[in-house]
Amino acid sequence: MNCNCTIIAVALVILNLILFTIISFNICWTSVQYMIMKPIYENENLEFNDTIPESCYCEFESNRYSFCYAPPFDLNLLGQKFNCTYIEFLDEVDLLTLENTIDLANDDLPEAPIITAGSDDHKDETREMLYYIRQFWPKHPVIFYDLGLQNKTIEEFKTYCNFDVRKFPFEKFPSYVKNLREYRWKPLVIALAMKDLKSIWYMDSSIRWLKPQMDRYYDMLRCKRSHNMLLTSNFTACNKSDYLLLSSSYHGIYTATNLKTYEFLPTDFARIKIPTVIQAGFSLVARTKDAMDTLKWYVLCALEEECMAPKNSSIPCKFGKDKYQAEPICHR
Numbered sequence: 001m002n003c004n005c006t007i008i009a010v011a012l013v014i015l016n017l018i019l020f021t022i023i024s025f026n027i028c029w030t031s032v033q034y035m036i037m038k039p040i041y042e043n044e045n046l047e048f049n050d051t052i053p054e055s056c057y058c059e060f061e062s063n064r065y066s067f068c069y070a071p072p073f074d075l076n077l078l079g080q081k082f083n084c085t086y087i088e089f090l091d092e093v094d095l096l097t098l099e100n101t102i103d104l105a106n107d108d109l110p111e112a113p114i115i116t117a118g119s120d121d122h123k124d125e126t127r128e129m130l131y132y133i134r135q136f137w138p139k140h141p142v143i144f145y146d147l148g149l150q151n152k153t154i155e156e157f158k159t160y161c162n163f164d165v166r167k168f169p170f171e172k173f174p175s176y177v178k179n180l181r182e183y184r185w186k187p188l189v190i191a192l193a194m195k196d197l198k199s200i201w202y203m204d205s206s207i208r209w210l211k212p213q214m215d216r217y218y219d220m221l222r223c224k225r226s227h228n229m230l231l232t233s234n235f236t237a238c239n240k241s242d243y244l245l246l247s248s249s250y251h252g253i254y255t256a257t258n259l260k261t262y263e264f265l266p267t268d269f270a271r272i273k274i275p276t277v278i279q280a281g282f283s284l285v286a287r288t289k290d291a292m293d294t295l296k297w298y299v300l301c302a303l304e305e306e307c308m309a310p311k312n313s314s315i316p317c318k319f320g321k322d323k324y325q326a327e328p329i330c331h332r
């Protein structure tokens, strides 16, 4: 993969009609950390000792896979091993071998269905999100993962056109996935949806499309296809990540992430204190090796109790002046 991944906040003018500060373990850690580091270190030609210890491996159908995350800039900096029991789910959603992927240098990026999810207390927001989508795209496929709708709402949602309501399979996952405000369901929804798709938009129900600009973002990935002359806009740099996060935040990563998380996802603390968090709530994801590798660790973190929402994590953040380098005060 010779990709020039990078994570760029695309300054989208999104009117977040609900409070922007709301909550999420919205993190971008896996994605942000991974993608931020990559371009920086890629050219440094560091010598890696990538002898992964025996203890990191999990076995599945007589193949071995390392379940210790190592950041791209130091393959010896191994995180705590994720529980091997999650390997079956990775296999189920085709994230284990990373073979069923596309290559943006050769393959077209197809139009992406919109994936979203919600529980019953978000039904009004979901309707409103859909209203905005339908203004521009009356028939664009939308897949909704039901995180706990009442029967009445399900019946209503099932009458919407090109709106596929799917039950989120809580029974497949550890019981703490039901704690919705730990937002473990988000990467799981994305993984479930992407199993059969080459690309998706993921949107929290708070996202509103105010301009019909999907092509603009497709182009940021389609430009990687060398002979693609049909772009509607031009991105000469063409250096966006295949896991394209679209909605910026207002604080750094370090101050708003429980340190325990880094035991599973080790990082470079100096680097992590610089960039602004880019939210996980709005993304365009292509099923490339790179993006699926990111998603794989994001999913493992979600499934591991102490990775995505370590005990004592507090969602509300009371930032002081320094929103980047101050010691962590919350987790989102």
Ligand SMILES: *[C@@H]1O[C@H](CO)[C@@H](O)[C@H](O)[C@H]1NC(C)=O
Residues within 6 Å of the ligand: 049, 050, 051, 053
């Ligand atoms: C690579 O790592 C292994 C296991 O940690 C260690 O035994 C070995 O000495 C290392 N090799 C080098 C060249 O650093």
Ligand SMILES: *[C@@H]1O[C@H](CO)[C@@H](O)[C@H](O)[C@H]1NC(C)=O
Residues within 6 Å of the ligand: 083, 084, 085
């Ligand atoms: C892995 O998960 C299984 C099933 O939840 C549990 O029984 C086991 O103790 C876990 N292993 C570790 C090392 O945490």
Ligand SMILES: *[C@@H]1O[C@H](CO)[C@@H](O)[C@H](O)[C@H]1NC(C)=O
Residues within 6 Å of the ligand: 151
């Ligand atoms: C909702 O629908 C399910 C399946 O159709 C049914 O089993 C359940 O009893 C219904 N719940 C209520 C409160 O009506």
Ligand SMILES: *[C@@H]1O[C@H](CO)[C@@H](O)[C@H](O)[C@H]1NC(C)=O
Residues within 6 Å of the ligand: 231, 232, 233, 234
């Ligand atoms: C491409 O970029 C140039 C220079 O910024 C600009 O003048 C031109 O209008 C752009 N073309 C399209 C199709 O956006």
Ligand SMILES: *[C@@H]1O[C@H](CO)[C@@H](O)[C@H](O)[C@H]1NC(C)=O
Residues within 6 Å of the ligand: 004, 005, 006, 039, 237, 238, 239
């Ligand atoms: C991506 O391209 C933009 C525009 O040329 C440039 O400002 C930015 O530094 C590039 N990022 C990386 C990581 O190469």
Ligand SMILES: *[C@@H]1O[C@H](CO)[C@@H](O)[C@H](O)[C@H]1NC(C)=O
Residues within 6 Å of the ligand: 311, 312
């Ligand atoms: C978690 O919070 C409790 C009570 O506030 C405290 O006693 C404990 O030390 C904290 N644990 C960690 C790991 O921070």
